[in-house]
Amino acid sequence: MKLTNKRIEYTDSGRPYIIYIRQSGRYKGTSKKCYGKIFKCKKCQELSFVRYGKINRKEYYCKHCAYTIHKHNWKGGRVKDSNGYIKIYSPNHKNTNSNKYIFEHRLVMEKKLGRLLSSKERIHHKNGIRDDNRTKNLRLFKNDSEHYKWHYKEKEDSFNLLLLYFMMNKTRMEKL
Numbered sequence: 001m002k003l004t005n006k007r008i009e010y011t012d013s014g015r016p017y018i019i020y021i022r023q024s025g026r027y028k029g030t031s032k033k034c035y036g037k038i039f040k041c042k043k044c045q046e047l048s049f050v051r052y053g054k055i056n057r058k059e060y061y062c063k064h065c066a067y068t069i070h071k072h073n074w075k076g077g078r079v080k081d082s083n084g085y086i087k088i089y090s091p092n093h094k095n096t097n098s099n100k101y102i103f104e105h106r107l108v109m110e111k112k113l114g115r116l117l118s119s120k121e122r123i124h125h126k127n128g129i130r131d132d133n134r135t136k137n138l139r140l141f142k143n144d145s146e147h148y149k150w151h152y153k154e155k156e157d158s159f160n161l162l163l164l165y166f167m168m169n170k171t172r173m174e175k176l
């Protein structure tokens with residue numbers, strides 16, 4: 001970031017604004033004013049400017065501190081979702097969701113098979129433990145109905161439970 005094209009100024013009444021000056025293109029040299037507020041970084045006390053449209057918190061960190069905090073909290077992109085499944089940050093995966101995360105059990109199965117899973121294919125956790133993604137604990141089913149059929153055959157009780165669960169929350173089931 002060059003200081004020449006972005007600087008903080010104040011109106012006569014002391015309102016801060018940031019001024020952007022175009023560095024190239026047809027409108028080179030034209031400027032744009034954005035009003036905002038000056039915040040003190042919670043960690044290092046450095047002052048930084050936040051545009052009005054981006055003010056959504058009461059406390060702010062400067063860019064440098066925000067980066068170091070993010071880096072410290074970064075657990076390699078492996079997180080557990082609210083249903084107990086592990087998700088992995090995979091920005092380059094073909095079937096990643098909008099948050100760039102994909103279920104670890106699907107990644108493990110894809111690695112074993114050496115191909116991508118289709119959206120219909122389902123992964124079953126043999127021991128019922130949702131974060132146990134060892135290859136030997138996972139089983140592939142072609143689709144939902146094959147998956148349910150297996151539950152029906154192997155364990156009638158758990159199928160009934162599963163059916164109940166399915167009727168209660170279809171979207172959750174799709175992740176199994």
Ligand SMILES: [Zn+2]
Nearest residue numbers: 041044062065
């Ligand atoms: Zn700071």
Ligand SMILES: [Zn+2]
Nearest residue numbers: 124125147176
């Ligand atoms: Zn299952």
